[in-house]
Amino acid sequence: MSSCDDPFTVLGVRREASLDEVKRAYRRLAMQWHPDRNSSVAAEAEFRRVHAAYELFLDPQRMAEWQQAQTTMTDAGEPAGTVGDDCVLPLELTLEEAALGCRKDIELVDSVGCRRCCGSGKLQHDHLVPCPRCSGCGRVSRGRGGTSRCTSCAGRGYLRETDCADCAGSGYRQETRKLTVTVPAGLVDGERLRLARQAPVSATSGRETPAAGDLYLEISLAEHSLFVLHGRDLVCEVPVSVFRLLCGGQVEVPTLNGTALLELSSDPGRPFEYRLSGLGFPDRQGRHKGDLVVRLQTVVPDIVGxxxxxxxxxxxxxxxxxxxxxxxxxxxxxxxxxxxxxxxxx
Known part of the structure; x- marks a missing residue:
C-alpha cells in the first residue's frame, strides 16, 4: 500500500470504526479479491492493498506514524481546517472506453453551508413578521373543529426570527457539481482512479464546511456484445460458413477500434482458434497489449435450394x-x- 492510500477508504470503514468492524471489512474484501476466487487482472494488486491496510490497523505504532504523516502533509500545504471523508463511487466503462481511455462526466452532490443564513438555519428580521405556521393568528387547528395555541410563536402570531426558507432551517443546502474526469487507458474491473480533494463535501448545520476528501472511482466493465476479457486477452466467437472454412480465404473479425482480416489456414486440420497478437487489451502504460483470440463457430445453412x-x-x-x-x-x-x-x- 502506497503512502497516499487511506486504509479507512481501502477497507471502506468509518474513521471511528472498532477493530471488530475493521476485521469484518477485511474478511469480506479478502474473500472478494483473493486471486484464487477472483480472475480479474486487478485482483492480486487489490488483495495486496486490502491486506496492507489491515496490517496497518493491527500495528498501533505504524498507524500513529501514518496519521502523523497525514497531519504533516496537511501542514505542508494541504487545505487547512476539517477535511471531509473520502468517497468511493462506481464508474462503469465499455471495453472500448477502458482500452482507449476516455473522458466521463459525473455529477456529485455537495452539502454546503447556506449562504443566505450563513449556516445558522435562522433568519433575523428588522421587524416582526407573521409566523409561517399559524399565518399570524397565533392558533392552529387541532382537529374536530378545535384550535390550540401555536407553539412556534407561543401564540403571539409574529416572530423576529424564522427558519431560513432556502435551506428549510437546516443550515445547509444541496448543490449539484459536474466533474469531467479523464480516464487513462488500460483500467480493468476493480481498479480505482483517485481524484484528490474531489469527494462530495457534507456540511453540518452551524459548522464550517469541511474541505473535500479524496474521490475514488471504482472501475467496472460493462458486458460486451462481442468480447470477453480474459486477463489482457480479448476472446471473440466468430460465426463462419462451413463452405468458407472448407475453401479457406479471409474472414472479417472485430477489434476494439474497428475490424481486421483473418486468413484462414489451409491446413487439413483446420484450427478453430486463432490468436492475433497485439490486438487485445492494453496495460496501464499502453506499451503492451494482449492478444485477440478468435474462436470460429461453424455455421451450416438451414436451407439448401x-x-x-x-x-x-x-x-x-x-x-x-x-x-x-x-x-x-x-x-x-x-x-x-x-x-x-x-x-x-x-
Whole structure:
C-alpha cells in the first residue's frame, strides 16, 4: 500500500470504526479479491492493498506514524481546517472506453453551508413578521373543529426570527457539481482512479464546511456484445460458413477500434482458434497489449435450394471416390457398415 492510500477508504470503514468492524471489512474484501476466487487482472494488486491496510490497523505504532504523516502533509500545504471523508463511487466503462481511455462526466452532490443564513438555519428580521405556521393568528387547528395555541410563536402570531426558507432551517443546502474526469487507458474491473480533494463535501448545520476528501472511482466493465476479457486477452466467437472454412480465404473479425482480416489456414486440420497478437487489451502504460483470440463457430445453412443440392451431390460424389484421403472418419464408418452388410455365417 502506497503512502497516499487511506486504509479507512481501502477497507471502506468509518474513521471511528472498532477493530471488530475493521476485521469484518477485511474478511469480506479478502474473500472478494483473493486471486484464487477472483480472475480479474486487478485482483492480486487489490488483495495486496486490502491486506496492507489491515496490517496497518493491527500495528498501533505504524498507524500513529501514518496519521502523523497525514497531519504533516496537511501542514505542508494541504487545505487547512476539517477535511471531509473520502468517497468511493462506481464508474462503469465499455471495453472500448477502458482500452482507449476516455473522458466521463459525473455529477456529485455537495452539502454546503447556506449562504443566505450563513449556516445558522435562522433568519433575523428588522421587524416582526407573521409566523409561517399559524399565518399570524397565533392558533392552529387541532382537529374536530378545535384550535390550540401555536407553539412556534407561543401564540403571539409574529416572530423576529424564522427558519431560513432556502435551506428549510437546516443550515445547509444541496448543490449539484459536474466533474469531467479523464480516464487513462488500460483500467480493468476493480481498479480505482483517485481524484484528490474531489469527494462530495457534507456540511453540518452551524459548522464550517469541511474541505473535500479524496474521490475514488471504482472501475467496472460493462458486458460486451462481442468480447470477453480474459486477463489482457480479448476472446471473440466468430460465426463462419462451413463452405468458407472448407475453401479457406479471409474472414472479417472485430477489434476494439474497428475490424481486421483473418486468413484462414489451409491446413487439413483446420484450427478453430486463432490468436492475433497485439490486438487485445492494453496495460496501464499502453506499451503492451494482449492478444485477440478468435474462436470460429461453424455455421451450416438451414436451407439448401435445388440448384445448390445438385452442386453438393457432385461434391459428395467426388469425395466418395477418395474417401480415405479426404474424410478418414467417414471412410472408417463406411468400412464398418460394409462389414455389417455381409451375411452372417452360422
Amino acid at each position: 435445388a440448384a445448390d443440392a445438385v452442386l453438393l451431390e457432385r461434391i459428395e460424389g467426388r469425395q466418395a471416390a477418395d474417401l480415405a484421403r479426404r474424410a478418414p472418419p467417414l471412410a472408417a464408418w463406411d468400412a464398418q457398415m460394409r462389414t455389417r452388410r455381409q451375411p452372417s455365417t452360422r
